[in-house]
Amino acid sequence: MSLEQNDIDQLVTMYREDFTPDVDRGLRQLHGRLKPSAGRIRRLPRRRLLAVAAVALLVIAAAVVLLTRDQQTYLINDSDALAEYQLPDGTSLTLQGGSQVRYDPNTYNLDARRLSLDGQAYFEVVPDQGRPFIVSNGTAALHVTGTAFNLRSRNEEMEVEVSEGSVILQKGTEKLSVAAMECAMAKPGAPMIHQPAPNLNHHAWRTxxxxxxxxxxxxxxxxxxxxxxxxxxxxxxxxxxxxxxxxxxxxxxxxxxxxxxxxxxxxxxxxxxxxxxxxxxxxxxx
Missing domain, CATH: 3.55.50.30 (Phage tail protein beta-alpha-beta fold)
Structure with a gap:
């Protein structure tokens, strides 16, 4: 389904203080900024018997996109299943249930592609040397130009496991280059950890x-x-x-x-x- 058609299934909430929203204008802006995927869904085998119901619920939950008064866009998966999205630059991500991504649609993909993650997600980043892909939290930041990796970011802890390419995990002035089949972790008050990950077990929630x-x-x-x-x-x-x-x-x-x-x-x-x-x-x- 397409956001350019009349069968829009996404809930859009826009608000500002002392402001009466122009809904038509807001939807036109949303069309130009967001390109969510068609909602292809992956679930662990334990959900097979409830496939139809789970898919229906996921489509509803995953379609909630909120534009807050600071103009941040939220991609939220509040279901138990997995949900796939596509960012404006073509980068795809799979969100675990209970996870969300936030970014500024006005600045994303200008000089950089900046966002934050609360939860766990798998990213396939479109290569772009001129616009680095940066995921940050209160403790660390992950710098990417084009690669595939699993990222868990919660409670100021960031853990990355790379399946293709390489990334740079940074905490303060300390940096770690993390290659394919490796993982690294950064958390407050502790040295960063860097180790092999030949089995990619941090991807198991998805695979x-x-x-x-x-x-x-x-x-x-x-x-x-x-x-x-x-x-x-x-x-x-x-x-x-x-x-x-x-x-x-x-x-x-x-x-x-x-x-x-x-x-x-x-x-x-x-x-x-x-x-x-x-x-x-x-x-x-x-």
Whole structure:
């Protein structure tokens, strides 16, 4: 569907203090500034049985574009599924549920392509040496000219994992060049971290694939947390440690946790109603 047609399915809210909005003019401005994709949707396999309903809900949620009084454009995905968008320069992004991107349509793609991210997204950036692509938060900034990467930015913490090309992660005066199959993290009060990422496990929320090769359990649990918000606590603070090898594809993240726990003889009990909080107990049989 196209924003130039009469079947516009997007909700546009415009407001200013002491100002009566000109809706027709506002829509014309929106047409020229935004080029969202046709709403192609990807979801993890656990949503297959609800595909039709999930798609319908996502189209509604993902279509909400807000122009605030400071003229910032928000792309918001408040559904549980994934949503795809296209920025004015042609850069595509996939937003995880609960994530949003914000940028100034008046300055975006002039001398630079600046935006902020709250949540997690996968970007395929259109190459443009003259207009760097910059994502920033209160702590760090990511500089890109053209590449593909996964980015998690929340609570002043920024973590990038690159699948193609390279990026530069900057915190203050410190800079890290992050190449394909590498990841890096910047957060307040700590040195930046830079390490290999041969399996691209930070992309799992989008690809549905986790791969481990003698990976410590603590690191495995961190991937489940970063990708799907899985929170684990050890009973009585007694932590079990062993390594995990193998591939896990799609399915419910809680079920993946059960399979991984079984490898070490760890018992898992759900402690919430959201399917994301678990209590672990075990003596580590591995």
């Amino acid at each position: 549905g694939v986790l791969k481990f090769n003698h990976t410590p359990l603590e690191e495995v649990l961190s991937y489940l947390s970063d990708n799907w918000g899985i929170k684990c606590e050890w009973k009585d603070g007694k932590v079990c440690s062993y390594t995990v090898s193998g591939s896990y594809r799609g399915g419910d993240a809680g079920s993946v946790l059960m399979d991984i726990a079984e490898l070490g003889g760890v018992k898992v009990r759900s402690t919430g109603t959201d399917g994301k909080h678990f209590l672990l107990e075990g003596s580590c049989s591995q």
